[in-house]
Amino acid sequence: xxxxxxxxxxxxxxxxxxxxxxxxxxxxxxxxxxxxxxxxxxxxxxxxxxxxxxxxxxxxxxxxxxxxxxxxxxxxxxxxxxxxxxxxxxxxxxxxxxxxxxxxxxxxxxxxxxxxxxxxxxxxxxxxxxxxxxxxxxxxxxxxxxxxxxxxxxxxxxxxxxxxxxxxxxxxxxxxxxxxxxxxxxxxxxxxxxxxxxxxxxxxxxxxxxxxxxxxxxxxxxxxxxxxxxxxxxxxxxxxxxxxxxxxxxxxxxxxxxxxxxxxxxxxxxxxxxxxxxxxxxxxxxxxxxxxxxxxxxxxxxxxxxxxxxxxxxxxxxxxxxxxxxxxxxxxxxxxxxxxxxxxxxxxxxxxxxxxxxxxxxxxxxxxxxxxxxxxxxxxxxxxxxxxxxxxxxxxxxxxxxxxxxxxxxxxxxxxxxxxxxxxxxxxxxxxxxxxxxxxxxxxxxxxxxxxxxxxxxxxxxxxxxxxx
Numbered sequence: 001x002x003x004x005x006x007x008x009x010x011x012x013x014x015x016x017x018x019x020x021x022x023x024x025x026x027x028x029x030x031x032x033x034x035x036x037x038x039x040x041x042x043x044x045x046x047x048x049x050x051x052x053x054x055x056x057x058x059x060x061x062x063x064x065x066x067x068x069x070x071x072x073x074x075x076x077x078x079x080x081x082x083x084x085x086x087x088x089x090x091x092x093x094x095x096x097x098x099x100x101x102x103x104x105x106x107x108x109x110x111x112x113x114x115x116x117x118x119x120x121x122x123x124x125x126x127x128x129x130x131x132x133x134x135x136x137x138x139x140x141x142x143x144x145x146x147x148x149x150x151x152x153x154x155x156x157x158x159x160x161x162x163x164x165x166x167x168x169x170x171x172x173x174x175x176x177x178x179x180x181x182x183x184x185x186x187x188x189x190x191x192x193x194x195x196x197x198x199x200x201x202x203x204x205x206x207x208x209x210x211x212x213x214x215x216x217x218x219x220x221x222x223x224x225x226x227x228x229x230x231x232x233x234x235x236x237x238x239x240x241x242x243x244x245x246x247x248x249x250x251x252x253x254x255x256x257x258x259x260x261x262x263x264x265x266x267x268x269x270x271x272x273x274x275x276x277x278x279x280x281x282x283x284x285x286x287x288x289x290x291x292x293x294x295x296x297x298x299x300x301x302x303x304x305x306x307x308x309x310x311x312x313x314x315x316x317x318x319x320x321x322x323x324x325x326x327x328x329x330x331x332x333x334x335x336x337x338x339x340x341x342x343x344x345x346x347x348x349x350x351x352x353x354x355x356x357x358x359x360x361x362x363x364x365x366x367x368x369x370x371x372x373x374x375x376x377x378x379x380x381x382x383x384x385x386x387x388x389x390x391x392x393x394x395x396x397x398x399x400x401x402x403x404x405x406x407x408x409x410x411x412x413x414x415x416x417x418x419x420x421x422x423x424x425x426x427x428x429x430x431x432x433x434x435x436x437x438x439x440x441x442x443x444x445x446x447x448x449x450x451x452x453x454x455x456x457x458x459x460x461x462x463x464x465x466x467x468x469x
Contacts, residue, residue: 001354003049003230004306004350006238007154007389008077011356016229017259020383022058024050025213025258026107027233027241029090030067030205032076035098035284037267037311042234044297045264045305045357047104047402049232052353053199055400056407065212067093069202073194080102084192088112098284101293102404104299111212113203114413119215120203122195124182128198132251135175138201139185140393143248145178154246155239155260180244182207214253224255231258265308282311291316294416298323298403305357322367323403324412330394331408332377335462338392339385344367345393347401379385412467424455428464431457 016022026046029039046062046438054098054281055062068088076087077086096106113120124141127133127371132147145151152158158178184203186193194198203211218227227249231242242261250255269282287296299319303309345365352361373390398405434442450457456469 001053002296002356002367003260004356006263007136012260014207014229014260015211015351016058016224018228020057020059022053022202022230022342023059023061023217023228024060024230024232025065025217025228025274026231027208027209027237028066028110029087029091029095030065030070030072030105031095032070032072033091033092033094037282037287039095039100039267040098040284040287040296041100041267041300041309042264043307044102044300046232046262046352048305048357048359049230049262050105051143051400051402052350052357054352056354060219061109062105062107063212063216064107065096065113065209065299066112067205067208068092068112068114069192070205072291077192084114088114090463094285098288101296102297105374109216111216113208116208116212116215117194117196119211120207123211123214123248124203124207125197126252127182130251130321133182134175136171139183140171140181141180141183141198142171142174143182143244143251145177145180145247146176147245148251150250151178151247152243155243157239158209158243180206180240181206183246193210207248209241210245210249210252210257213257218253218443226256226259227253228258230260230262232262234263235263237264261380266301266307268310270312271310272369273333275287291320294403294406294411295320295323295414300361302363304359322363325370326366326394326397326404327406327408327411329373329390330404331412332350332374333394334408335386336391338390339388341396342389346415349396353400356433366397409465409467416468420453421459422449424453428457428466432464 001126003014004011004116009300024046025044029035043064043390046064050060050062059167069084070344073084073087076082078085079085099106119171123134127143128135129140130147131144132447133141133143144402153371165441183196183203185199191201193202213227213231231245233242238261244259255418267282291299295316299316300309302322304316342401349362352358355361373393376386380386397403416424431443431446431450434446447457450466451469454469455466457464458469459464
């Protein structure tokens with residue numbers, strides 16, 4: 001398995017801390033609002049990584065956190081009058097439901113910041129005891145970047161330029177411009193705060209992940225050199241978030257946070273980087289209201305995870321047509337049981353995904369399999385061995401890439417609302433009764449009515465099936 005390490009800026013062999021095991025931690029959402037396409041892209045990228053490693057027989061432990069205490073969440077509390085727990089629980093539940101719709105497997109470990117306060121306090125206190133962190137007059141705690149000789153080695157972006165430093169907090173009491181907050185003291189009685197030995201307040205963003213990783217992973221998966229194998233997230237997290245995580249972790253523990261760092265690209269909407277400030281933040285719930293989760297998964301995964309993704313409906317429909325071809329083949333071979341996966345197909349697909357998740361080659365391999373199977377079935381429609389192998393191939397695609405698992409006629413019914421489905425099924429039942437009564441004129445009239453609704457039907461030994469024409 002080759003992966004692209006963002007620190008080394010090159011593809012490297014994946015050599016885990018423990019042979020046959022893989023520990024992965026991905027930065028999850030700050031739960032003050034609904035998930036957007038950027039959250040989906042990151043989740044899908046690391047779901048592909050997890051699926052690939054599992055298929056390669058690694059024992060994978062995946063962690064993904066929820067930041068459930070943050071200035072934006074507190075602002076939401078003030079705006080809505082709801083409690084912190086009410087807001088964060090609402091958006092965590094929505095996020096998990098939407099991830100499930102996309103076929104993203106739940107993480108093995110899903111820590112929350114508010115449930116990790118003891119670990120956070122311990123790590124901050126350790127840094128204070130080493131004089132690597134310091135408390136200023138208002139109770140805030142800062143990390144002294146000058147005490148870390150390796151600060152900047154993760155992102156290679158740290159400098160004295162104004163653009164970089166503008167992303168880090170400013171106060172006249174900071175020892176160095178690059179220093180960042182580990183703990184934010186209460187500013188008033190109405191603040192949501194937690195008690196610690198150094199002040200009453202709440203954690204800074206960066207310290208959360210370091211403490212969670214140390215709490216949940218380091219003792220089971222880590223070594224004297226690293227806490228985990230892979231730390232991942234969006235490209236926007238490389239600096240300052242991941243840079244600061246790495247610094248505070250190495251200074252607190254004496255070893256590096258992660259052996260490898262992986263980052264997925266941005267999502268753009270018709271060419272513009274998606275952001276709230278641009279007013280084009282495309283919520284995932286809006287996309288899922290218009291498109292099936294599996295189709296959206298296929299589309300969002302169709303571009304290599306490290307590349308920026310330009311979301312537009314024209315490309316989405318092209319991607320859907322490509323997925324349609326797989327399901328048309330599946331219609332030709334089911335029902336039935338699969339046999340063994342074609343060895344050459346399996347190898348080609350795994351070779352592609354083992355090359356830093358090269359999805360473009362993987363999808364091309366699938367397209368070739370679909371075309372070849374269709375050609376062979378055209379020549380020999382009753383080839384049972386081919387049908388069984390094709391079913392097995394599609395099952396392997398589902399396990400590795402997360403699509404192709406639907407019943408094919410159900411797939412081609414996507415987009416039909418419940419009311420119309422009820423009407424269609426009632427008409428099919430009426431047609432069946434007409435055929436039994438040998439009222440073929442009535443049967444043909446109903447077929448014409450279904451055709452006018454844009455519905456194609458097919459009579460099979462197991463009954464009549466239907467799909468959108």
